[in-house]
Amino acid sequence: MTTQATTVPAYAAPAAKAPLERTTIPRRAVGEHDVLIEIKYAGICHSDIHQARDGWGEGIFPMVPGHEIAGVVTETGPGVTAFAVGDRVGVGCMVDSCRVCDNCRAGFQQHCANGSVMTYNALDKNGEPTYGGYSTHIVVDEAFTVRIPDGLSLDVAAPLLCAGITVYSPLRHWNAGPGVKVAVVGLGGLGHMAVKIANALGAEVTVLSQSLRKKDDGLSLGARHYYATSDDATFEALAGTFDLIISTVSAPLPLDRFLGLLKTDGTMVNVGAPEEPVSLNLFSLIGGRKALAGSTIGGIPETQEMLDFCAEHGLGAEIEVIRADQVNEAYERVLRSDVRYRFVIDTATI
Numbered sequence: 001m002t003t004q005a006t007t008v009p010a011y012a013a014p015a016a017k018a019p020l021e022r023t024t025i026p027r028r029a030v031g032e033h034d035v036l037i038e039i040k041y042a043g044i045c046h047s048d049i050h051q052a053r054d055g056w057g058e059g060i061f062p063m064v065p066g067h068e069i070a071g072v073v074t075e076t077g078p079g080v081t082a083f084a085v086g087d088r089v090g091v092g093c094m095v096d097s098c099r100v101c102d103n104c105r106a107g108f109q110q111h112c113a114n115g116s117v118m119t120y121n122a123l124d125k126n127g128e129p130t131y132g133g134y135s136t137h138i139v140v141d142e143a144f145t146v147r148i149p150d151g152l153s154l155d156v157a158a159p160l161l162c163a164g165i166t167v168y169s170p171l172r173h174w175n176a177g178p179g180v181k182v183a184v185v186g187l188g189g190l191g192h193m194a195v196k197i198a199n200a201l202g203a204e205v206t207v208l209s210q211s212l213r214k215k216d217d218g219l220s221l222g223a224r225h226y227y228a229t230s231d232d233a234t235f236e237a238l239a240g241t242f243d244l245i246i247s248t249v250s251a252p253l254p255l256d257r258f259l260g261l262l263k264t265d266g267t268m269v270n271v272g273a274p275e276e277p278v279s280l281n282l283f284s285l286i287g288g289r290k291a292l293a294g295s296t297i298g299g300i301p302e303t304q305e306m307l308d309f310c311a312e313h314g315l316g317a318e319i320e321v322i323r324a325d326q327v328n329e330a331y332e333r334v335l336r337s338d339v340r341y342r343f344v345i346d347t348a349t350i
């Protein structure tokens with residue numbers, strides 16, 4: 001039993017833009033409703049790099065990134081009812097929220113009116129910094145812990161906790177399914193899961209990527225069609241085609257051109273966003289009653305639903321497992337888009 005707070009190995013950025021290095025961090029004592037998780041795998045999300053390099057400002061250092069966490073429960077608090085020692089579990093982008101606002105009560109903790117507590121680079125309710133998944137253990141309230149079904153390996157399940165739910169939630173909300181034409185913009189960590197999930201939901205999937213470099217991958221992941229957005233002919237050929245466009249890219253897009261690809265009543269959802277404001281001609285929405293929308297991760301119930309769906313359909317992330325001491329090199333490769341399609345740290349190497 002670790003009823004006391006413990007110190008565990010981790011990889012941390014000691015300061016903004018500094019390379020990550022091995023260190024130790026505190027983990028709180030296992031509370032009444034907490035589970036202690038031995039982390040097995042932690043995915044590397046693009047936002048880990050943003051935050052470790054303080055791209056969004058006001059980062060809390062030292063910072064242990066990682067919000068794609070898969071592991072096994074090794075201890076439970078006395079009040080825990082949902083999990084037992086030995087259970088395979090995951091933790092995503094949030095570890096707490098107010099739990100009483102309308103959104104929390106509805107299961108939309110990602111939209112908590114009082115601000116949910118992020119898995120790292122945040123302060124918990126006691127004012128202590130949260131540290132993420134690039135470590136050997138984490139203590140999390142059972143209410144923010146999800147079950148990883150037996151059918152999913154922990155390594156390919158880890159990226160589902162951010163990349164998977166980020167695309168699953170809008171695909172479900174905007175009813176991707178049989179007879180629905182979905183375009184996925186960008187074939188990276190998020191995009192490759194959007195293709196797999198949209199295809200499994202029964203939608204007809206098209207990838208819109210800058211080039212045709214990853215066309216073979218896209219088609220084997222489940223896309224029916226693949227077009228290069230660097231080719232002007234793409235926008236003419238596909239005008240008025242899609243019910244739903246999911247943009248996973250963080251580069252500024254020519255929104256008016258993309259909105260031209262929607263059918264009447266179609267929606268373009270952004271799950272990636274550039275740091276700078278974008279421009280838009282509202283006539284692109286008015287003609288055809290189109291919608292431009294955004295979405296971020298998903299609530300805890302929907303995250304569990306996504307994991308169950310992925311297990312049922314045999315959907316894991318395409319991954320490259322790395323040692324912890326390769327994390328800085330992996331960051332450089334993510335920035336060059338040189339990964340197919342997610343790096344996952346084997347946390348036994350920390």
Ligand SMILES: [Zn+2]
Binds near residue numbers: 045047048067163
């Ligand atoms: Zn993420």
Ligand SMILES: [Zn+2]
Binds near residue numbers: 104105
């Ligand atoms: Zn709330």
